[in-house]
Amino acid sequence: VAAERPQQPVRIVDLPCGDFTWMPGCLREIDAKLRSRGQATCLHYQGVDAVGFLIRQLNARRGLGRSTMVVNGVVHRFPPSVTIMPFQVVDITDAQLRSFVRADIVLSKHALIHTSNALVNAALNAWNGLGARFFVTDTWCPGYGNCSRGNVDISQGDYRELDLHQSPFNLLPPLHSVEDHALCAATRKCNSRIELYSFPLKRGPPVPSPPPPLPSRTRARRCGKACAHAPLHSSSQRKMPSSSSQSGQSRST
Numbered sequence: 001v002a003a004e005r006p007q008q009p010v011r012i013v014d015l016p017c018g019d020f021t022w023m024p025g026c027l028r029e030i031d032a033k034l035r036s037r038g039q040a041t042c043l044h045y046q047g048v049d050a051v052g053f054l055i056r057q058l059n060a061r062r063g064l065g066r067s068t069m070v071v072n073g074v075v076h077r078f079p080p081s082v083t084i085m086p087f088q089v090v091d092i093t094d095a096q097l098r099s100f101v102r103a104d105i106v107l108s109k110h111a112l113i114h115t116s117n118a119l120v121n122a123a124l125n126a127w128n129g130l131g132a133r134f135f136v137t138d139t140w141c142p143g144y145g146n147c148s149r150g151n152v153d154i155s156q157g158d159y160r161e162l163d164l165h166q167s168p169f170n171l172l173p174p175l176h177s178v179e180d181h182a183l184c185a186a187t188r189k190c191n192s193r194i195e196l197y198s199f200p201l202k203r204g205p206p207v208p209s210p211p212p213p214l215p216s217r218t219r220a221r222r223c224g225k226a227c228a229h230a231p232l233h234s235s236s237q238r239k240m241p242s243s244s245s246q247s248g249q250s251r252s253t
Helices: 023-036 052-064 117-128 181-187 216-223 225-229 243-252
Strands: 010-014 043-049 068-071 074-077 082-084 105-108 134-140 176-179 192-198
Touching: 023 043, 023 082, 043 052, 052 068, 105 117, 176 181
Parallel strands: 010 043, 010 105, 043 082, 105 134
Antiparallel strands: 068 074, 134 192, 176 192
């Protein structure tokens, strides 16, 4: 984006921004990498969230200036090339999201894991209409269809790990995918990846989730009485001769 439009700022929208805790370091690192490549591009960061009191707190902490934020009592001063835009109260699944947000890059981390399947699809559709170039998000159980649990549905605000490549989302493979090293180091949970997509998001046919194999004890419990009365051999197995037929054979010889 910076290479294509060197005279214009790169607009990053964070859906949702939460409490902004990990974003200061991320913005400084992006800015430093742009400078190291000789790209004098400005960054405009826009955070949005549906929680009104959180947005009011963030805007109050931004009161020190457009390139300054207070997070957890720490004052973060950004380079002049980084601008923190006013935070906004927005429903990230709103189909009219484009009326409130303009972006080149849509970022969403640790949000969809708390969102019901229907609202995840609504969010993806809404973000498709923003006119942005790229989408950065996290996905779980990587492997494009190898997560045995599948995308179980949840109530809004609950938690589950989801695979964006499985039904009912069915995103095609991303442009780039890396392990979420920070999460792995902090929590020892290393089944999450950060992935980069281009808009519009492309979807493939549904990928059904294979049912997990039942443990042997579970199979025995489900079998119940049927197992107790089942024959010990299958119909295809050859029956052993009875003792009477064996004795008959002996007498005939």
